[in-house]
Amino acid sequence: MSLKAQLQDDMKSAMRTRDKERLGVIRMLMAAIKQREVDERIELDDAAVMAVLEKMIKQRRDAETQYRDANRPELADAEAAEIAVLEHYLPAQLSDAEIDTAIDTAIAETGATSMRDMGQVMGTLKAKLQGQADMAVVSQRLKARLQG
Known part of the structure; x- marks a missing residue:
């Protein structure tokens, strides 16, 4: 089942169970997906839906940090x-060891030295890691590896 179909099914079940919070978040995600489809005049595949999902999670993390800083x-x-609610739709996250292995493999493939x-x-x-790891963390680990 595609990610969009799963979202549709989850939206229907949230309506049935009257879970307003979850329903609101799923509707917001579906609206963002539909907006991108209309803007680009394409049908989004799972990878593109995952990109929209990750963008929304990043926006919410930034907002959460700002709200905590503002008390x-x-x-x-x-x-x-x-x-x-949004993280429920992400694939299982990779461990630090798996991220390090992926970084080592990518460095070897590209021949990176600096x-x-x-x-x-x-x-x-x-x-390779789309949706399976926070790319900010991957970037920090890669930077540390290439510097030292």
């Missing part, structure tokens, strides 16, 4: 609840 815990908690090669390695890693 607004009620708004930060609302963002965290949305993140929890920070100048970071963009090329990140391009390779992003294609």
Whole structure:
């Protein structure tokens, strides 16, 4: 079953169970997917839906951080609840050891030796790790590896 179909089914079940919070988050995600489809005049596949999902999670993490910094815990908690619903649709996250292995493989494939090669390695890693790891963490680990 495609990710969009799963979202549709989950939206229907949230309506049946009257889970307003979950329904609102799924509707927001479906609206973002539909907006991108209309803007680009294409039908999004699972990889593109995953990209929309990751973007929404990143936006909510940033908002949560800002709310916590501004001493607004009620708004930060609302963002965290949305993140929890959205993360349900991500594939299983990789462990640190698996991320390190992927970084080593990508460095070997691209022949990277310094920070100048970071963009090329990140391009390779992003294609492989899409949705399975936080790319900010991957970037930090790669930077540490290429510097030292």
